[in-house]
Amino acid sequence: MSTGSGNAVTDSAAGATPDRPPAGPRDGRPRWYDHPALPAAARPYLPPLLLYGAGKLMGLLVFARLLEYAGDYHRKAPRFGGGAHWWDVLATWDGWWYLQVAQHGYDPKLERLGGNGVFTVQQNSVAFFPLYPALIRCVSAVTGLGPYGAGILVSVVSSFVAAAGIFAVVRLVAGVRAGTIAAGLWAVAPGAGVEWAVYSESVFVALAAWCCYCVMTRRWVAAGLLACVAGLNRPTSAVLIGAVGLAALVTLARPGTRREHGVAGPVYAMLVAPVGLLGYIAWVGWATGEPTAYFTLQREGWAHYFDYGAYTLRVLENLAVGRHDYLFAFDVPDLLSLLLVLALPFLVALMLRERPPLVLAAYTLATIVTVLGTQQMFGNTMRYLLPAFPLLLAPAAALARLRTPALAVFFCTAAIASGWYAHYVIFELGVP
Numbered sequence: 001m002s003t004g005s006g007n008a009v010t011d012s013a014a015g016a017t018p019d020r021p022p023a024g025p026r027d028g029r030p031r032w033y034d035h036p037a038l039p040a041a042a043r044p045y046l047p048p049l050l051l052y053g054a055g056k057l058m059g060l061l062v063f064a065r066l067l068e069y070a071g072d073y074h075r076k077a078p079r080f081g082g083g084a085h086w087w088d089v090l091a092t093w094d095g096w097w098y099l100q101v102a103q104h105g106y107d108p109k110l111e112r113l114g115g116n117g118v119f120t121v122q123q124n125s126v127a128f129f130p131l132y133p134a135l136i137r138c139v140s141a142v143t144g145l146g147p148y149g150a151g152i153l154v155s156v157v158s159s160f161v162a163a164a165g166i167f168a169v170v171r172l173v174a175g176v177r178a179g180t181i182a183a184g185l186w187a188v189a190p191g192a193g194v195e196w197a198v199y200s201e202s203v204f205v206a207l208a209a210w211c212c213y214c215v216m217t218r219r220w221v222a223a224g225l226l227a228c229v230a231g232l233n234r235p236t237s238a239v240l241i242g243a244v245g246l247a248a249l250v251t252l253a254r255p256g257t258r259r260e261h262g263v264a265g266p267v268y269a270m271l272v273a274p275v276g277l278l279g280y281i282a283w284v285g286w287a288t289g290e291p292t293a294y295f296t297l298q299r300e301g302w303a304h305y306f307d308y309g310a311y312t313l314r315v316l317e318n319l320a321v322g323r324h325d326y327l328f329a330f331d332v333p334d335l336l337s338l339l340l341v342l343a344l345p346f347l348v349a350l351m352l353r354e355r356p357p358l359v360l361a362a363y364t365l366a367t368i369v370t371v372l373g374t375q376q377m378f379g380n381t382m383r384y385l386l387p388a389f390p391l392l393l394a395p396a397a398a399l400a401r402l403r404t405p406a407l408a409v410f411f412c413t414a415a416i417a418s419g420w421y422a423h424y425v426i427f428e429l430g431v432p
Contacts, residue, residue: 044167044171044176045164045167045168047180048163048164048166048167048179048180048182048183048184049160049163049164049167049183051180051181051183051184051187051411052159052160052163052183052184052186052187053160053187054187054411054415055184055187055188055411055414055415055418056159056187056192056195056196056415058412058415058416058418058419059187059188059192059193059415059416059418059419059422059423060196060419060423061419062415062416062418062419062420062423063086063193063419063420063423063424063427064086064087065419066419066420066423066424066428067086067089067424067428068086070428072428073086073088073089073428078092078096079092079093079096080092080093080431081093081427081428081431089427089428090152090196090197090198090427091148091151091152091197091198092427093427093431093432094128094198094199094432095151095197095198095199097125097127097128098128098132098133098136098151098198098199098200099133099136099147099148099151099198100125101125101128101130101133102133102134102136102137102140102147102150102151103137103147106125106126106130106287107124107125108124108126108284108287108288108293109124109288110122110124110288110290110293110296110297111124118303118327119300119301119302119303120300121296121297121300121301122301123297123301123302124297124301126284126287126288126293126294126297127294127297127298127301127302128200129200129232129233129234129235129280130232130280131200131203131229131232131233132151132154132199132200132203132233135154135203136150136151136154136198137150139153139154148198151198152196152197152198154202154203155195155196155197155198155199155202155203156196156202158202158203158205158206159195159196159202159205159206161202161206161210162186162195162202162205162206162209162389163183163186163187164183165205165206165208165209165210165212165213166179166182166183166186166205166209166389166392167179167180167182167183168209168210168213169209169212169213169216169360169389169390170182170183170392170393170396172213172216172217173354173356173357173360173393174354174393174396174397174400175397175400177400178393178396178397178399178400179396181395181396181399181400181407182389182392182393182396184411185392185395185396185399186205186389186392187415187418188411188414188415188417188418188422189382189386189392189418189422190336190337190340190382190383190385190386190421190422191380191382191383191384191385191386191422191426192386192418192422192423193418193422193423193424193426193427193432194383194386194426194432195386197427197432199432200233200234201383201386201387203233204230204233204234204236204237204387205386205387205389207226207227207229207230207233207240208226208230208237208240208363208387208389209389210222210226211223211226211227211230211240211244212240212243212357212359212360212363212390214226215243215244215247215248215269215357215359216357216359216360218260218261218265220248220261220265220266220268220269221265221268221269223244223269223273224244224268224269224270224271224272224273225272227240227241227244227269227272227273227274227276228272228273228274228275228276229276230276231273231274231275231276231277231278231279231280232276232277232279232280235277235294235298236367236370236384236387237276237277238277238370239363239366239367239370240273240363241273241274241277242362242366243358243359243360243362243363243366244269244270244273244359245269245270245273245274246358246359246362247266247357247358247359247362248266248267248269248270249266249270250358251266252266252267281294284297302376303327303328303375303376304374304375304376305374305375306370306373306374306375307373307374307375308373309372309373310375311326311327311374311375311376311378312341312372312373312378314326315334315338315378316338316341319334319335319338326378327375328376328377328378328379328431329378330377330379330429330430330431331429332379332425332429332430333377333378333379333380333382333425333426333429333430334378334379334430336379336382336421336425337378337379337380337381337382340381340382340385341372341381344368344391347391347394347395348364348365348368348391350393350394350395351364351390351391351393351394353394354393354394354397356390356393360390360393361390363388363390364388364390364391367385367387367388368385368388371384371385377430377431379426379430379431380426380430380431380432382422382426383426383432
């Protein structure tokens, strides 16, 4: 397994390097591909971005049709999956909290509710990290859009940056065609409905994908900075920070890679990567007067905490015998998440068979352990695993062997179906 240095990870099949687009015959390319107005470095990203955008748009249209057909969102509260228009649903649930932070900032405090129930602390907006709402606020100020429009714009643009990052990473490991397919697969992955919603997943995956790319291509300073910024976006950035740190440590531990990479870059990445995450958690503790306030809020306000997989095991036992005797039970999302969990060992084995760089393997495995080892809404496992984009590596490499007509049929079918399983299910049949 590679250490993530990226020195030997090149696109040998297409003759590409991280800094140069793949070489190949011009015949058969669309004319716009070689248009002089397009920078040479940007041209390889057009096919994956077009595929990603087409898949997302098709899924969103199906989602809108299902919402209008069912009409249930008209009867739900605007904060909980409802609204006056179908697109309002995209800013409900967690989206409502992000918009509150973007408009009003934080009011950090722990309000005890008393009693011995599941929730003993009043929910508070400091549970939602500041980067995404800060971007909403900045974009709103610059463009004049309202908070909702700014939030959607940030998510959509970030999703394309993420798709480009996924393409760049997979291209280094499995080639250009597989990279393009991986970007398309991310558009139709389970849980992908939040990519074009007022949610922070697109921003996080954009940062994570390009951070991994920087580690693979020896850009340690950029990797450390991206991991640091990711720490201001989601608590699960801890797995990205850990993966960067591990890749840096292995690089320093081996004389050959230490001579090649130097010492300053990997050390810088290790020191800077955790600053954002630790800084925000420390600020919440200082602002509330309780050092562990963030973790208390997650555990007692949202019932989310690491329990070494006890909750996941209980859900699996219940679903196996057709029961729902567990917290946060939602029939359809839970069943789909169960199928995804059952597929994880196979996906992980195939990913490792591709011999990915250490940073990708560590990031993916740590993400899976964190998700399955935490008590949270099991039906959201599809969404929580969305950042584990290296799982797309092996399926993309396998699909790359298909001819274009077969791929077109696959992606059209998957995009249409994603309007239900990746959008409608999580927003209307569960709680994303």
